[in-house]
Amino acid sequence: MEAMQNAAPAAAADFVPGEIFARLNGAMEKKGAAVGVCAMMAASYVAVLYLPAIFLRSPKSIREHMLRRFACAAVASALAPMLCYALLPDHPRWDSDPSIVLEIFGLRTHHLWQAIVLPCLLTGMLYLGPLVLAFLDLIEWCWAASHGGLIRQICSVVVVNGKNMASDVLVWRNCLVAPVSEELVFRACMVPLLLCGGFSTTATVFLCPMFFALAHLHHFGELITRQKQVISTAALIVGMQLGYTTVFGWYATFLYQRTGHLIAPIVAHIVCNIMGLPNVDEALASSHRRVLFVAYVVGLVGFFLVLGPLSDPRFFNEGGDSRGCDCWSGFCKWTAPQKL
Template sequence: MEDSDGSLPKPVAVIACIAMALFYVATLYAPTVVLRLPPPSSSKVFMIRRFICVAISSIVSVVSCVFILPARSREDFSFLGIYGIRTDHIWQAVVFPLLLTSLMYTGSLVLKSLSVVDKWKERRNQGQGPLFDSIKTILQEVPSWILPSASNILFWRNLVVAPLTEELVFRACMIPLLLCGGFKVYAVILLCPVFFSLAHLNHMMEIYNRHRYSLLKASMVIGRQLGYTVIFGSYASFLFIRTGHLVSPLVAHMFCNYMGLPVIFVRRKGLVTLAFVAGTVTFLGLLFPITQPNMYNERTNNCRCWQGSCSWD
């Protein structure tokens, strides 16, 4: 990628990113600390309050970028394009990153498949008909799995609100700021997750207070979570810069939140570990080829998008 002209001072870009990360966390506590609202009557009310708070902080961050980013003229300034919100090449931006991300979960997917096979064997042993009938019965049960999830407030937090607001703030807002500040692409990919991790430090005190863990144990739990967020944050930043689409890291974020941590090892199921290793090797091999910028953009020369995805070398 061509070097940025550094039209935005580096300290301004960094300070703006830190402010957005801290503001994202601070708004979560605004109802009780600032507005002095009474404690929520239920966990659902508590979550809805947080949904409103992160929505406000995301909107403030998006609007702030409009004034901070050094757009020289209206011609240079595509409001939605700044944040990677585009409709062109949308199916590529959804399908390819999703398939790429799923490779890291090959072990998990194999484990789920083995679970389905075990359920079919159990049904067959109970004399419930041939394979086709068992598959039909299992598929008929799918709505009973999905509907309770869709009505669960945690479903909306983990698969909708958290991915959408976090990708808006920590990718769509921060990456353009850092690139315009003159940071190299690889520096941005490594730096952005640091701000992303700052937004998760508040979980340590919540775990410490809620589960009554010792400070050491709470630190170890959060340390593992922060390690995962740094790795995922780097990957999400990579996707955003390579594709120039916000939807690419967004679908990856949703998928990872749904799947949880990849399954690496299961006792007496060596096939799971083998699948994980094969999936990881394939993931690394396809990481650059499947995110070629010309697959997600009309042209790759003289691109003026803030992400610089079109001019990645």
């Protein structure tokens, strides 16, 4: 006891204000470096998309334009993980288990069905109103088509629409290229960098989407130059896009941190791209508007009620264990020397 009492004043004497500022400065440097790298990653992702416009002739069709974008997105999606891997601290398990490198980017096979089905259910609840409207429209169409061979007409519609979708580059962009490439760069790469830079999981949820939203600013120039929109209209459209992408980014980042699966935000991204913004005017003009109003309210309230339970990390990890960490895989508790 006497030894402890003698040691206490010495410890207090060593704890000087200079050390407090030094530690604070070091933490701020790491956070600043993480933000800087993420900003550079977002800027480079957009810059790579515009490389063909600098070095190649103008595309002859929207298909050629989109195929160039697909190739550029693939390049950007390959460069970002390499940069992230080079900057992250050495994981304690890398030497004994090299596969952890893939898991850091959310590329995991165990509990895969949960990572697909549960985010799909969650996102579907947000669109319960539009889904109910689509179902009611489908019932009316089936009733009208039942007098002329329902099965034959359904098969015909499915075949025609399937062929059109398979050959539509915009469908490929919305349902594959954009969700995979954007979630890999803006979630799988940026979340570990921000967490290892010293940001909390909550701060990361709100900070990470800022880069995702800013990466969509280039649409402003495209609206003015390609679509000949006036500045006020272009600003309104882009402003709505920024708001929508920011809110979705919060949700996607939350899903990625909770599940540790890249496929989770990808599934949510695909569903949101397919559904788009809910058409409230169409719902108000529908003869089923009371039913739709209830569906919108139930879906929105239900989403927030089950968001936490359905994204519980115990659903997505071996043995129901989230590894004793606030974020999956322990990004925020790595003790190795930081490269950031």
